[in-house]
Amino acid sequence: MALRLYNTLSRALEDVQPRNPPKVGIYVCGPTVYDEPHIGHARSAFVFDVLRRHLLYKKHEVTFVRNVTDVDDKIIEKTKQEVTKSPGHKVTGDLNAACREVSERYLASYHAAMDRLGIGRPDIEPRATEHVVPDMTDCIARLLVQGAAYEAGGDVYFAVRKWPGYGKLSNRTPDELKAGARVEPGERKQDPLDFALWKAAKPGEPSWESPWGRGRPGWHIECSVMSMKYLGDAFDLHGGGLDLVFPHHENEIAQAEAAGKPFARQWVHHGLLTVNGEKMSKSLGNFVTVEQALADAPHPDYLKLFFLKTQYRSPIDYAPAKMAEARKNWQEFSRFFQHYDQRRGPATSGREVKSRLPNLLEAFNEAMDDDLNTPRAVAVLFELVNLGHQALESPGAEAAALADYVHVTLLECGMTLGLFLQGTSEEPPEALERILARIAERDAARKAKGFQRADAIRRELQQEGILLSDTPNGTFWRRAQ
Ligand SMILES: [Zn+2]
Structure with a gap:
């Protein structure tokens, strides 16, 4: 009997039919490493570890790829806080090395926590910072050539309304989605729904050379690019938490398809975790790290x-x-x-x-x-x-x-x-x-x-x-x- 999984894209249970059986390629969105891993991370990692184990048990050859987001606004923000807080630490204006140190430290915490839970590490664990040039810049260039993206003052944005399939994963039309979209200060979007593929560099922040000037990639482009790099343009399963359906996964699909790639066949999303009935957050004081959970x-x-x-x-x-x-x-x-x-x-x-x-x-x-x-x-x-x-x-x-x-x-x-x-x-x-x-x-x-x-x-x-x-x-x- 084949394994049947609910596909968020078709909104139906479907047999997992790998493109090259017995091989199965799975890409899962991994952590943004800027804080201690919590039990929500543990659930996500565990869900896909069980999926992998079951597929292996069914004699599939699984390639499990889970990325690490190691360049992101949250990491930069956290680094700035830590630099300011630490006594005697001088802000040199170059956050680059400090950001790397922060993301390395929290990635090590993440690995230690998952190892303690006995959750297997992925077969491939690509880091965003190692795939900016030329992987992500090439994909962005292609989207510009296809007319799916536009440049604006050193930023590059994806033009959502030019892409007819947009909204198919979250099952909403661009007009319905528009209600929640807004333009943040400093953004140069033509439409609130558009999203950044490339962000112009700010002084001191991590940045890379590109045809559009120095800058760093948006979050969504990293997953489209790294999943296809390691699993091929068309791969079997893409996973993540339900909170990633929109906008992250919707944007991943738009980017990949607009670049002319078939992308993931099935989308697997897990439900979210609350603590005592409430969303976990530091401000509510109900943030449970893996370490705390294991102490209890x-x-x-x-x-x-x-x-x-x-x-x-x-x-x-x-x-x-x-x-x-x-x-x-x-x-x-x-x-x-x-x-x-x-x-x-x-x-x-x-x-x-x-x-x-x-x-x-x-x-x-x-x-x-x-x-x-x-x-x-x-x-x-x-x-x-x-x-x-x-x-x-x-x-x-x-x-x-x-x-x-x-x-x-x-x-x-x-x-x-x-x-x-x-x-x-x-x-x-x-x-x-x-x-x-x-x-x-x-x-x-x-x-x-x-x-x-x-x-x-x-x-x-x-x-x-x-x-x-x-x-x-x-x-x-x-x-x-
Ligand atoms: Zn992702």
């Missing part, structure tokens, strides 16, 4: 299970009570793994009895293929847990084989959902990091056929009470009870 819920899977209990397109509300519930739910998994280790020992496999059992693996896959219905997929995991406990308490070889099957299937499905990648016990971050580093070392040794080395690491970890099981989705580890 010390196993990354609690946050992941909380996310999984809501289908990705729905809004999700973060609240302490819901996290406590997710933690309680999750402990049912850890109880099953303990029960299993006590009764069956750490290294068994039970594939052979699969055909004799209610096909929960199939139910899991059907749920995932149905627009990533993770609440239903999670319900299957809990059915497996119940079945597994019963089997472990029953006598006989058949019951034992069933328990083994449940164990293998629970790991297979759970890991496809991004769970069970970081053990089943609450570990301090340093301990977790060390265990994961040792496991990564063992994986590398195994890949290089250094089996003695790999066995030595396994034995060392075992002496510390860490048990390892190898699964098709990676190494499953837990503390011996």
